[in-house]
Amino acid sequence: MSFQDEHQETSSSDSTVSAGSPGTPDHWNNPVPIAEPTSIVSPQVPTVHTETRRCIELRRLHRFFGSTRAVNDVTFSVDRGHVFGYIGPNGAGKTTSMRILATLDLPSYGDAYVDGFSVVNDPELVRKRLGFMPDSFGTYRDVNCSEYLDFFARAYGLVGRERIERLKWVLDFTGTNGMAEKPIRGLSKGMKQRLCLGRALIHDPAVMILDEPAAGLDPRARIDLRRMIRELADRGKTILISSHILTELAEVCDSIGIIEQGTLLATGTVDEIHQQQANLLELVIRVLDRGEDAQKLLATLPGVGDIILDGCLLRFPFGGAPSDQAGLVARLVQEGFGVVEIISRKKSLEDVFLQVTKGLVQ
Ligand SMILES: Nc1ncnc2c1ncn2[C@@H]1O[C@H](COP(=O)(O)OP(=O)(O)OP(=O)(O)O)[C@@H](O)[C@H]1O
Numbered sequence: 283m284s285f286q287d288e289h290q291e292t293s294s295s296d297s298t299v300s301a302g303s304p305g306t307p308d309h310w311n312n313p314v315p316i317a318e319p320t321s322i323v324s325p326q327v328p329t330v331h332t333e334t335r336r337c338i339e340l341r342r343l344h345r346f347f348g349s350t351r352a353v354n355d356v357t358f359s360v361d362r363g364h365v366f367g368y369i370g371p372n373g374a375g376k377t378t379s380m381r382i383l384a385t386l387d388l389p390s391y392g393d394a395y396v397d398g399f400s401v402v403n404d405p406e407l408v409r410k411r412l413g414f415m416p417d418s419f420g421t422y423r424d425v426n427c428s429e430y431l432d433f434f435a436r437a438y439g440l441v442g443r444e445r446i447e448r449l450k451w452v453l454d455f456t457g458t459n460g461m462a463e464k465p466i467r468g469l470s471k472g473m474k475q476r477l478c479l480g481r482a483l484i485h486d487p488a489v490m491i492l493d494e495p496a497a498g499l500d501p502r503a504r505i506d507l508r509r510m511i512r513e514l515a516d517r518g519k520t521i522l523i524s525s526h527i528l529t530e531l532a533e534v535c536d537s538i539g540i541i542e543q544g545t546l547l548a549t550g551t552v553d554e555i556h557q558q559q560a561n562l563l564e565l566v567i568r569v570l571d572r573g574e575d576a577q578k579l580l581a582t583l584p585g586v587g588d589i590i591l592d593g594c595l596l597r598f599p600f601g602g603a604p605s606d607q608a609g610l611v612a613r614l615v616q617e618g619f620g621v622v623e624i625i626s627r628k629k630s631l632e633d634v635f636l637q638v639t640k641g642l643v644q
Pocket residue numbers: 347350351352370371372373374375376377378379417526644
């Protein structure tokens with residue numbers, strides 16, 4: 283297969299996001315083969331950008347460290363110009379996946395594609411198209427912001443007028459213009475994050491990988507960051523951004539994936555995931571007395587999940603229809619319980635995240 287064929291093949295499917303297959307992996311018998319990485323660029327490789335709708339794609343990606351399955355059969359894709367939120371608790375496998383996409387590590391099995399190019403077979407071409415903002419990054423304390431960005435612009439081969447204009451655009455876009463001559467050592471955390479975003483943008487990449495860019499930022503800086511990310515996506519960049527916190531990314535992402543212990547647990551738009559997971563209400567009922575008896579009665583009624591009893595307060599997930607809910611209250615009253623209060627509420631995004639993840643670490 284020629285490079286061009288391979289490149290076009292990656293754009294053939296229709297879905298924006300597709301979850302990895304859960305359950306026992308069948309790849310143990312048939313692992314997805316990985317070619318040796320190579321830095322040799324074929325002379326036939328096109329120098330112009332080739333259209334590929336799926337701009338980021340992970341295909342059955344695995345990365346093991348000894349017995350730790352840091353990334354365990356993860357598959358999803360992100361369309362051009364979309365923002366994908368990669369959400370998971372500590373140690374879920376977010377950084378490991380992102381490092382593979384950024385060609386800083388190799389998969390144990392499977393492959394990942396950036397703008398149609400394989401991180402395994404075409405790492406040089408991937409790097410040209412990718413801007414990576416790591417979760418922690420080194421800065422040179424004694425250089426100023428302008429010199430820092432200029433260093434990376436030169437490293438990416440930008441020259442002459444193009445380099446000067448690009449540098450100016452990045453300083454303007456990231457709001458670091460006023461800091462251009464300031465030594466990096468004097469910058470606040472928020473300003474350093476802006477500078478690092480600028481560094482990742484300096485060569486005008488098609489794809490941006492941002493590993494927890496909002497960590498440690500104050501609320502205003504978080505809002506500014508979200509605005510910049512949305513603007514970059516509106517300009518056609520495809521962005522993968524990670525966070526521990528689902529609500530933080532809900533507004534800015536077109537779709538999200540929730541990962542824990544290396545496994546992708548849910549993918550879709552925020553609304554889809556909310557609807558899939560939050561179909562249950564939570565009911566809280568306070569009775570006047572005989573809490574334990576009320577618990578026994580409720581446990582026999584339709585739609586009632588596991589009840590947590592705290593004195594005369596009963597809290598449980600409820601999957602019944604509104605008529606079942608009305609019947610439940612009527613039954614309690616009929617059986618002589620004094621119903622002091624009843625509260626029903628839909629699960630919040632944060633509840634959904636806690637419901638999907640189990641708080642497991644490896
Ligand atoms: N180089 C390594 N050697 C051994 N284990 C590693 C290595 N890198 C990551 N791991 C392990 O892989 C798992 C996933 O780690 P990873 O850093 O990808 O998670 P994460 O979701 O980015 O977590 P955090 O939000 O805390 O940054 C963890 O159990 C981690 O200890």
